[in-house]
Every structure is written in structure tokens, then in C-alpha cells.
Amino acid sequence: MxxxxxxxxxxxxxxxxxxxxxxxxxxxxxTERISLSAADGRTVAEPVDAKRNIPHYARAAMDGWAVRAEDTFGASDRSPAILRPGESVGPNTAVRVHTGSELPAGADAVVMVEETEQLNDELEVFDAVAEGENVAPVGEDVDAGQRLYEPGHQLRPSDLGLLKGTGIDTVEAVxxxxxxxxxxxxxxxxxxxxxxxxxxxxxxxxxxxxxxxxxxxxxxxxxxxxxxxxxxxxxxxxxxxxxxxxxxxxxxxxxxxxxxxxx
Known part of the structure; x- marks a missing residue:
């Protein structure tokens, strides 16, 4: 049967x-060369490397004041460092910055705004910062030339944002x-x-x-x-x-x- x-x-x-x-x-x-606007869900056909750094400039990672770290050494709640607000950073001078702002020339750190108090032409700093503190250096997220995707990777919306941020407008796709x-x-x-x-x-x-x-x-x-x-x-x-x-x-x-x- x-x-x-x-x-x-x-x-x-x-x-x-x-x-x-x-x-x-x-x-x-x-394969074909396509724009990022048409690349969602497409499969990468060749290696993709970043064209530029992210960030491409040293930027403030906090709202606060850009300073020379050495000018804050020893600062505390009981014994604040006294700096002068200004338009440029120099010895004992600070510049107001916001998250994402370019770090002014001469500065190597950022003091969070919560750790400061401005009194007329003086800025009291209540916390000592180290060199590079609260600063996002060039290439912290992505270095120029860094390999982002290998052939066979299927692109997602978040990938397209990363590619755009690193200076890439087209990709070679299957x-x-x-x-x-x-x-x-x-x-x-x-x-x-x-x-x-x-x-x-x-x-x-x-x-x-x-x-x-x-x-x-x-x-x-x-x-x-x-x-x-x-x-x-x-x-x-x-x-x-x-x-x-x-x-x-x-x-x-x-x-x-x-x-x-x-x-």
C-alpha cells in the first residue's frame, strides 16, 4: 500500500x-555601486574602511569649562582653584564649553559645570581634573582607515549612519x-x-x-x-x-x- x-x-x-x-x-x-539611501538590507561586496575619524576633532564630553589640567591641581570643595573666565585658554584661564564643542586651543581637560561656580570675573573650581578628562579625543569612536565591514555583511540602518559619519556615501553591494x-x-x-x-x-x-x-x-x-x-x-x-x-x-x-x- x-x-x-x-x-x-x-x-x-x-x-x-x-x-x-x-x-x-x-x-x-x-556587484553594483549604490548610494547609502538604497543600501539598507544590502550585502557588502568588498571591505569597507572609514574615510575619517569620529570624532574628527577633540571635543568636550561634558558641559563645563575647558581648562589646563595643571591649573586645577589640588582643587577641592574647601580649597577651590581660582580661574578667570575668558575667550581663550591660557594659564589660569577657562573657556565655557558644551557637550560636543570643539576643545579650545591650549585646553587639555574639561571641568564639569557642576564642579564650578562663577562669581563675577572669577571661576571657582572645586574638583581637580587630569589631562584628557571629560574630553573625547580625535578618533575615539572610529579611526580613519579602520575596517568597518567585511564582504558578506548585511547592512542595517545603524550601519548606514556609521558609514555616513565616516565620510562614505556609496558602497559596493552584491x-x-x-x-x-x-x-x-x-x-x-x-x-x-x-x-x-x-x-x-x-x-x-x-x-x-x-x-x-x-x-x-x-x-x-x-x-x-x-x-x-x-x-x-x-x-x-x-x-x-x-x-x-x-x-x-x-x-x-x-x-x-x-x-x-x-x-
Missing amino acids: SDVRESGFKERTRVANARERLLDIPPIER ERPEVAIIPTGEELVQADPDPGEVVETNRFTVSRLAERWGADVKRRSIVTDDHEALRAAVERDLTRDVIVTTGGSSVGERDLIPEVVSE
Whole structure:
């Protein structure tokens, strides 16, 4: 007695085996240069290196005062260092800065604003800072020339932001797989089915899945169960990377897809 699970098909393939066969297909080698605006979800085809540092200037990491660290040595709540607010940093002179501000020439540290008090033309500093404290140096996040992504990396929105920040506007990406979807069956209609007719939905479902996974999809019209029509439809898309047919794969007289594919 035949296994009821095998009825209706000339040949069946376990999902694990089908998946293995698909993953054994060599990857696409065609590439294209695309802008970052079109790169979300795309796969990098060559190494990507940063073009500039992030940050590209020494910047204040806190709101406060840019100072020479040596002018704050020994400062405390009981014995504050006394500096002069000014337009440039020099001996015992401080410049007001905000988070992200460029560190003024002559400064090598930032005192947090909470650790200071301005009284007329004097600035009391209640905390000693070390050289480089509260300062983001050039290249702290990314160094110019640093490798960001290797071939095969699929770009995410956060990756695109990083690329933009490091001076990159385009990337070399693997071309999208070209997928043709061919629905087959005499009973298929687009809408409002009569008895014996079925609304065609596989093309809609499969195309959305393929696009979600990164494909460039061509949706073909419904092809009737006619050998020559089916053969012409398949031959038309033989230059594409993938052809998906739906229907016509059982063992009935109108199930002609296996025969056409074999030819």
C-alpha cells in the first residue's frame, strides 16, 4: 500500500534536504555601486574602511569649562582653584564649553559645570581634573582607515549612519537576486471567483517573502495548463537567478510543470 503522504506527487523532498540544496548554490558575484539611501538590507561586496575619524576633532564630553589640567591641581570643595573666565585658554584661564564643542586651543581637560561656580570675573573650581578628562579625543569612536565591514555583511540602518559619519556615501553591494514568479493553473483568477475558480494568492505571498529577503522580483501573469505556454513562460526567465512556479506539480493530466522543467 502506498504511503498516503506520498500521494499526489511524483517525487517529494524533505525540507532539510531542500534547504541544503538551496544553500549549496554559489552566491551571486555580480556587484553594483549604490548610494547609502538604497543600501539598507544590502550585502557588502568588498571591505569597507572609514574615510575619517569620529570624532574628527577633540571635543568636550561634558558641559563645563575647558581648562589646563595643571591649573586645577589640588582643587577641592574647601580649597577651590581660582580661574578667570575668558575667550581663550591660557594659564589660569577657562573657556565655557558644551557637550560636543570643539576643545579650545591650549585646553587639555574639561571641568564639569557642576564642579564650578562663577562669581563675577572669577571661576571657582572645586574638583581637580587630569589631562584628557571629560574630553573625547580625535578618533575615539572610529579611526580613519579602520575596517568597518567585511564582504558578506548585511547592512542595517545603524550601519548606514556609521558609514555616513565616516565620510562614505556609496558602497559596493552584491546585486539583488533576480526572481521570477510564475503562477500556473486554469482555475486561477485575480478576483471574484465563480464556482470551480480560485483566487490566485501564491504570487502575492511568495513575491513579498522574496522581496523581504532581498530579491528583485518579476511577477508574471497566470499561465494556463498548456505545455507550450508553460514552456515559453519558463524559457523567458531562464536568465534570472531563480524561477518560482506555483501549481501544476502533482500527477494529474494538467500537472505539466515537472515535464517542462525536465525539458
